[in-house]
Amino acid sequence: MLMESIIIQDHIFEVSGKKVMLDFDLASLYRMETKRLKQALKRNAIRFPEDFMSQLNENEWIAILRTHFSTFKQLLVDRPSIFRMLLPSM
Numbered sequence: 501m502l503m504e505s506i507i508i509q510d511h512i513f514e515v516s517g518k519k520v521m522l523d524f525d526l527a528s529l530y531r532m533e534t535k536r537l538k539q540a541l542k543r544n545a546i547r548f549p550e551d552f553m554s555q556l557n558e559n560e561w562i563a564i565l566r567t568h569f570s571t572f573k574q575l576l577v578d579r580p581s582i583f584r585m586l587l588p589s590m
Contacts, residue, residue: 513568523582553583555582
């Protein structure tokens with residue numbers, strides 16, 4: 501369990517002061533294609549907060565690439581969606 505938490509934490513980024521995951525990382529956690537994840541979320545949009553999924557702007561995407569990926573030129577073309585982390589309320 502601890503190892504899984506560490507692996508997941510490596511895929512959480514901060515964008516505009518919010519903790520988020522990239523669409524392809526979240527899809528990987530659920531062992532599905534990114535396209536299928538987005539389709540499922542759109543079909544069930546009413547179950548999620550309005551700001552749960554959004555699109556990175558170019559500057560946000562470049563900042564993540566520069567900080568976390570060693571070779572990022574091929575990733576510049578398609579900016580991923582991001583998903584806000586939903587923390588359980590206590």
